[in-house]
Amino acid sequence: MAGERSAAATRGLPARAAGRLPSLDLGALRDGFTGAVAFEAGQRRLFPWLAVAFGAGILVELTATQGQPNLAAPLAGAGLALAATAALRARPVALALTLGIAAFLLGFAAAAYRVASLASPILARTTIAPLTGLVEALDEREQGARLIVQVLALGSLEEGARPTRVRVSYRKAQAIRPGDRISASARLLPPPEAARPGGYDFARDAYFRGIGAVGSLTGRIDVIPSTERLPWSLRLAAAVDDARNALTRRITDATGGQGGAVAAALVTGKRGLISPQTNDVLRAAGIYHVVSISGLHMVLAAGVVFWLVRALLALVPLLALTWPIKKIAAGAAMVGVTAYCVFSGWDVAAERSWIMTLVMLGAILVDRPALSMRNLALAAMIALAREPEALLGPSFQMSFGAVAGLIACSPLLSARLFAGEKRGWIGRGLSFVMTAAVGTLATTLVAQIATAPFSTYHFQTVQPFGLVGNALTLPLVSLVVMPSAVVGILAYPFALDQPIWWLMGQAVKGMLVISTWIAGFGQANLVVPAFGPAALSLLACALLVATLSVSRLRWLALLPALSGLALAAAPTRYDVFIDREGAGAAVRGADGRLAVLGKPPNFVLEQWLKADGDGRRPDQVAAGEGAHCDRLGCTIHTVDGRSLALTKDKRAFHEDCARADILISRRDAPPGCASALIVDRKFLAEHGAVTIRLDPAGPVLSTVRKPGPPPPWRMASQVKPPDKPAAAAVDPPSGFAAWAKKPFEEPEPSADDAPVEPLQ
Known part of the structure; x- marks a missing residue:
């Protein structure tokens, strides 16, 4: 009876209450x-x-x-x-x-x-030799300049062994122009690899730019008269670059100060005169993208030309009624934006934005919607077919991600707000202003959300007040700065441009004042720990599903979005960072923060700190508590009690090998060294920069270089490690004694000794 009552009681309950899972209707x-x-x-x-x-x-x-x-x-x-x-x-x-x-x-x-x-020779080792070459491009700095030089001769290197193109800098002001044939002594190094696994790979970017070495010019630079006519491509590139430099100086002379430097960068793409302090202020305000000529500049330039041509044609009733003035304006905008892209240096980001803009304007010519996801996809395929490597860079990811988000949200963003029954010009004016203000905030918010995964992954920074910075400065850029830039370029051949550059400079100075005010807020530039490519892939997949879908399928984006956020919120934290040359290391101390050992380059240390979510500057990081350093090296205990030694001098190997669990050195460790983990010159030559996570089961290593054949941008510096002798076959004392009798070898200068800046 009890069993019958139980069965009867459960007949009317849902399957879950009766202890059965509901069946999925797969059909x-x-x-x-x-x-x-x-x-x-x-x-x-x-x-x-x-x-x-x-x-x-x-x-x-x-x-x-x-x-x-x-x-x-x-x-x-x-x-x-x-x-x-x-x-x-x-x-x-x-x-x-x-x-x-x-x-x-x-x-x-x-x-x-x-x-x-693009296969071309890459310098295999540090070289100091006479350099003769043709100056392809010149970027003036506050002190000296940076050159791209097409190499004609480099010491005794044969044509098949010397780089085709090098990037060098010099500090002394000399009268050098693009197209000059120069000769000087150069200190060149192979393009450096990433400072940490998953970090920015300068060597890869340099390879795709055709740059086989980086370094500096020392001593006197001689300009050699050339009797041979330069190739037309080099003559054209040199003439354009020389014109860009001349206009840059004209804009800075008309405006002065950092306002003039930023204004010149907006027109010519030359950013060398912008000080590091100004760059930091712009980044903290979340508007550094304004300085880099890309999608915003191309759209605004094309929009100004399109509006001007269409407005002028509309003033003539006969033309407005009989001619397709909209298509004519689109064609003029295509010509104008192409000229602007060429004059701005034809940079990678500018070229992709130019392609995107041409596709949008071309849609107008064939009576198709200009702003559509199909046009964006077509522009992406054209840009990637031209430069496939752009897919790995932040510029492509952020620009196309932002546009995809704006197109997907365009039905909401284009809705006219505050447009009720308002009478009179005051009511209509207020409605227009409020709609424009809310629209600016909404588009900025959408763009920031769409680009946040990529910017955080590549730069490890978040600007909480970026929405405020963009909302306050973009009206100045859209209404004053970019229109002034277009009008100024048109007035430049008539020498009537100085008042226009002055007006543009005042707007830029106002933008800098706003940026400085925002940068003064507490936590205006947050540094977050670096997350891995798996999290970025999931977040990028979520963005694609959410923006490309128009049906209920877009809700599927929640799964990769939540998974990606979970991975990004719990990134892998490394306890030891080791320089690719072994010159220094950063070790997590008892306080949970990184402490520096040795002398890693500031650029490398900055990358380590940002990857760890540490906002300190390199000069604010000192040796950790418990570290003992002298001229022979440093020793420290890690957070889990292991002993770590950074050996600078070969005389310290005997003691360090006997007591250190982890041994780091830019020299070759002696045979039979008893340390459990040895990261010496041979190991670094094979694996590149190293990070270590201290796990209870033992140290877990991650390296820049992976097993197997190296990619083309690392083939020149790939070194086959010698066979390591078995530990049991060598008696440690006698092995060390035999090794100590070898002649003293000074390590080569580090590739990090030369200042390296990311390719823009």
Whole structure:
């Protein structure tokens, strides 16, 4: 009876209350998914996913391949996939998947071709030798300048062994112009690799810029008269760069101070005259993107030209009624933005923004919506086909991410607010002002959310007041700065530009005043610990699903978004950072913060601190509590009690090998060294910079260089490590004694000894 009552009592309860899990209606889920995909196809939202597949192919080739792939393989696969689409027209799902595979393989092929086509010699070791070359570009600084030099001769190196192009700097002011043939003594180094695993890889960026060495010029620089006519491409590049420098000086003379330096950078792209303090203020206010010529500048420049041409044509009734003035204005804007891109230096970020702007304006010419996700996807594929490596950089990720977010939210952003029944010009004016203000805040917020994962991953910084900074400064940029820049360039050939540059400079100074005020807020520039590529991939996937989808499928973005945020909120924290040359290390102390040992370069130490979420400057970091240092080296105990030694002099090896659990040195450790973990010159030459996480089971190492064939940008400096003798085969005392009799060898100068700045 009890059993019967129990069964009867549970008949009317839900399955979960009765102890049974509810069954999933797979058929309903399948039908719902199919319907959502059909709706996406009807809204023409499947095409942008081809750009995603194209980028995925590039990502796999640049990050996962080992060695140089055969270009014929992805091209053949893409050809077969495209041929198969003819038989799949009646099967839309299979057709979409096949097109995606073709786009993936074409992206893979584009990256493989780009890597192979740029192969050029990379300097293998530090070299001090006479340099003769042609100045391709010159960027003036507050002291001296930085040059891109096409190498004609470098010491005794043959043509196949010397770099094709080098980047050098000098501090003394000399009359050098682009196109000059110069000769000087140069101290050159291989482009340095990342300062930590997952960090900024200068060597990779330098490879794709054709730069095989970096360094400085010392002593006198001679300008040699050339009897040979330069190639037309170099003459054109030199003439444009010389004109950019001349206009930069003219703008700074008209405005003066840092306002003039920033104003000149907005017009010519020359940022060398902007002081580090001004850069810090702009970053803290969240508006440093204004200085880098990219999407904002291209859109504003094209918009000003488009508006001016259309307004002038509309003044003539006959033209307004009989001519397609909108298309004419779009064509004029295309010409104007192209000229602006060339004059601004044709930088990588500017070129991508130029492509995007041309696609948007071209849509107007063919009577299509200018701001659409299809146009954005087309611009992305064109830009990536031209420069596949851009996919790995923050500029591409942030610019296209911001535009994708703005397009996805455009129905909300374009709604007119405060537009009720208002009579009179005062009511309409207030409505316009309020709508513009709210629209500016909304677009800034959307752009910041869309770009936050990429900026945080690459720069480890967050600007909490960036919304305020952009809201207060962008009206000045949009209404005064950029229109003045366009008008000033038009007036420049007539020598009537000085008043315009003065007006532009006043607006820029106002922008700097606002930025300085915001930078004075507490915690205006937060440094957060670096998270890994897995978190970034999940967050980027969430952004793609949320922006490219128009159906209920966009809710699927919540899963990767929450997973990515969870990974980003709990990043891996390393306890030891080791310089790629072994010159110094940073060790976590008892207070939980990093302490420095040795003398790592300031640039490298700054990267370590930011990766650890530490906002201190390199000069604020001292040796940790408990560290003992002398001219032979340093010793310290780690947070888990292990003994760590940084050995500078070979005379300290005997003692350090006997007592240190972890031994670090820029020299070769002696045979039979008893330390459990040895990171010496041989190890660093093979693995690059090292980080260590102190796990209870033992130290866990991460290195910049991975096992297997090196990528092309590291082949010149890849050193095959010698075979390590077995510890049991060597008696430590006699091994050390034999090693100590070897001649004294001074390590080569570190690549970090030369100041290195990220390629812009």
